[in-house]
Amino acid sequence: MTSAAFFNFSLKKVLVQEPDSLKRARLKIVFVTLVLSILKVVILLPIVFGNIPDNQLYRLYFVFALYLLLTKYLLSRPDNINVVSHIIISTGVLAVWSNLFFFGQQLNLITIQFMFMVSFVGYYLINSRFAVIYSLVAIFPVMVYLLTNKAWHLGKTTQELPSPAFEITVLMNFSTMVIIHYMFYKAFRDNVNEKEKLNKQLHQNIAETKALADSRSVFLSTMSHELRTPLNAVIGMTSLIRDTATKEQGENLDILEFSATSLLTLVNDILDYNKSENDKIALEPIPVHLPVLLHKVCTGLQQKANEKGIKLLLEVDDHLNDKWVITDPTRLTQIIYNLVGNAIKFTEYGHVSIKATAVSLDEEQIIIDFSVSDTGIGIPDDRQQLIFEPFVQASADTTRRYGGTGLGLAIVKRLLGLFNSEIKLESKQNEGSVFSFDVKFELYTGSIAAIPLSSGIHNSLAGLNVLIAEDNPINALLLVKLLSKWNINTIVTKNGQEAIDAHLAGSFDVVLMDLHMPVKDGYQAAIYIRALNDGCKATIPLIALTASVSHNIYDKIKQAGMDDYLSKPFQSVALYQKLERVYAGKKSQPLQNAT
Structure with missing residues (x-):
């Protein structure tokens, strides 16, 4: 006044x-x-x-x-x-x-x-x-x-x-x-x-804000489904064609796959940030061998580093070679992948180095320091805190030259919060940056033989009978072509009701079930199958294939009685591993999302 x-x-x-x-x-x-x-x-x-x-x-x-x-x-x-x-x-x-x-x-x-x-x-x-x-x-x-x-x-x-x-x-x-x-x-x-x-x-504003947030989440989930479904076909078909492509065609396919993967990364960044903003991300504890996980991350980014002519170095503490830890491999991979991908993007010459060092170890826990360093453009002092905010990059020139959503580091910061850790940054402009963080892991003390390991893809699934429930004809064709490479017999249905009818009339070892279909969706079809009086048909392994990224998708799948799921676009290795277990006669356990 x-x-x-x-x-x-x-x-x-x-x-x-x-x-x-x-x-x-x-x-x-x-x-x-x-x-x-x-x-x-x-x-x-x-x-x-x-x-x-x-x-x-x-x-x-x-x-x-x-x-x-x-x-x-x-x-x-x-x-x-x-x-x-x-x-x-x-x-x-x-x-x-x-x-x-x-x-x-x-x-x-x-x-x-x-x-x-x-x-x-x-x-x-x-x-x-x-x-x-x-x-x-x-x-x-x-x-x-x-x-x-x-x-x-x-x-x-x-x-x-x-x-x-x-x-x-x-x-x-x-x-x-x-x-x-x-x-x-x-x-x-x-x-x-x-x-x-x-x-x-205020209550009215809160209700309107909540409705707006819910509608935004629904919109993003819907858009994700609509984007990931065709991306699944693009990436999957690219992988299939590469096996018979000439050298020149292979180069073109590499460009196509890189573009599709980049688009998928942008979609995932936006969705992951939306989920983290609404506290809808939870860590799934799984036994993990960190040297293997870090090696996979480096392998996945090696081509990107080679294209820029920079070295990608990995240094893992020898103390970790015989240690398995309990953690969420998907989220930990996402953190390291974002940091290393950023480092490669902003480095024109020199190297990018990833280090994992054990700083504390006892019988139950281990504290590991992760660091990603580069010889890139560096970050000015006055921007070093701002870059962890959503949609913010070091400068407008950075956005024009290097692109990106500006969400990567914001997602890293929020994901590290789930690990009770925080990101640290040391950087000098035009000299490079070092991003580091510490994570305390529980040591895995069970039998390593019980852990499902990646066995690669072999033509050992001949004779497996698979029922496919997929309303998208391109994705259905992709599955048929992919499974035929492994000598698997397939029948395709276009909705949940057709899948039920085919299952009752035929004999199948596993059902690959899309979730969003007309007439009966995947959930309704799974519930119906689990309620059958025929014990053999009621217990058939059901694997969901979905482009949905709803935060409660795993709970809904379990409630419907399905055993496992893959989110689109999926890696052929991940699908092969799941079918390999069915082929081996083992009942599939509810697993984590594989991408």
Whole structure:
């Protein structure tokens, strides 16, 4: 609230500038207290003039002049309402003391009124600490008087106000109390109503925001499904054609696959950030051999490094060679892949180095320091914290030259939060950067033989009968071509109901079930199959194939009775491993998403 003009005499002009209802009420209470006090003096002066001692008359003059000045000061400097409030309450305290020990020298009704006004007005106008102090100072002389005078009554003395001045003073004091109480109650009620109105608006805004967030999540999930479905066909067909392609065709296929994979990376970044923003990512603990995981990451990025003519170096602590840890390999891979991919992107010459070093080890846990260093463009000091914010890169020039969504490091930061870790950065512009983080892992103490290891792809699935439920003809064709390479027999159905009918009529070893299909979707078909009376048909392995990335997709698949799933686009190795288990006669356990 700004100060009003010095010659302002309007309370309304002051109140218009104050948005807070309680502060407006305080201004009104102070103003009314001053005006009523001035009015009281104006009424009393003609009555008591010449009928009371001079010292009492001078006190009335002083109060009249003081309150006039305070009224003017309040209207011109409303921000200083606390100063005015303190002065008003102080005059009330002085009135109590002077009435008892200087003027009347006896307890009377007016003195008690002033004591009460000091107490409750203090709590209305100033903070509680000062109000307590003022109340005690006003009550103290009254208590002293009561304790030191065995006989007392509310009478009059020779120095008391003459009638009707005494009665008028008492009446106006009571009127002031009633008006102040009413004004504060009204302000309190208005404030409560205002807060209730704001709360209703807040609840409405929260509901609208939640609906908007839910619709955004649904939109992103839908767009993901629509984008990942054709990408599955592009990447899958590229992989199939490469086996019979010429050298020139292979180079073209590499470009095609790189473009499709880059597009998939962008889609995944946006979806992963959306899920992390809504706290819908949870880590899935799996036994992992870190040297193998890091080697796979480097292998996947080696071609990208070779194209830029830079070295990609991997250094793994020897202490990790015989250690298995419990962690989420998908998310850990995502963190390292993003960091290494960024390092390669922003490095024009030199090298990118990945290091994993054991910094602490006992029988149950191990702490590993991961670092990714490069000899790239580096990051200016004033941008080193900003680059971990979503959609932010080191500069506009960086975005133009290197592209990207600016989500990679934001996702890394949020994923590391799930590992109870944080990213650290050391960088000098034009000299390179070092990103590092520590993670505490639990050591895996079970049998390594029980861990499913990648066995590669061999033509050992001949004779396996697979029922495919897929409404997208391109993806269905891709599956048929892929499975035929492994000498697998296939039957294709276009929806869940056709899949049920084919399953009842034929004999299959496993069903590859798309989730979003017409007539009956994959969930409905799975529930129906699991409810069959024929025990053999009801227990057939069901593997879901879906382009959906809904955060609760795994729970929904389990509830429908399916054993496993792959998200599109999937790696042929991942599908092969799952079918290999079926071929070996082992019942598939619910596994993690493989991509």
